[in-house]
Amino acid sequence: MKSTLRTTLMATLLAAASSLALAQHSGHSPAVSPSAAPPAAAAPGALPWAEAEVRRVDAGAGAVTLRHGDIRNLDMPPMTMVFKARNPAILNGIKAGDKVRFTADQINGTYTVLSIEPRP
Numbered sequence: 001m002k003s004t005l006r007t008t009l010m011a012t013l014l015a016a017a018s019s020l021a022l023a024q025h026s027g028h029s030p031a032v033s034p035s036a037a038p039p040a041a042a043a044p045g046a047l048p049w050a051e052a053e054v055r056r057v058d059a060g061a062g063a064v065t066l067r068h069g070d071i072r073n074l075d076m077p078p079m080t081m082v083f084k085a086r087n088p089a090i091l092n093g094i095k096a097g098d099k100v101r102f103t104a105d106q107i108n109g110t111y112t113v114l115s116i117e118p119r120p
Helices: 002-025
Strands: 051-058 065-066 081-086 098-107 112-118
Touching: 065 098, 065 112
Parallel strands: 081 112
Antiparallel strands: 051 065, 051 098, 065 081, 098 112
């Protein structure tokens, strides 16, 4: 019985220490539940602008392919990828080859353009 109690206690302490280490590593406090709802997207004005070249616009799908520079708020290096437009109307007047600046965030697991405009 004493051995079983000791084993159970050690397993519990090890699990707690592992959870704490994982929470600290991921930048979250131990009180945050992994099942907690993700935070709402930041307002477009609060996000940094990223620069890009438009490669393709799919107005029907509300998507745009961008060859972009660093996206600081997403810790994303330069690459070419497809983004959904939060509001497809923001893609009106944007065409392949345009140099633009944009804000983006990850919303419900999808990389989403919140604002886009010709580069000044």
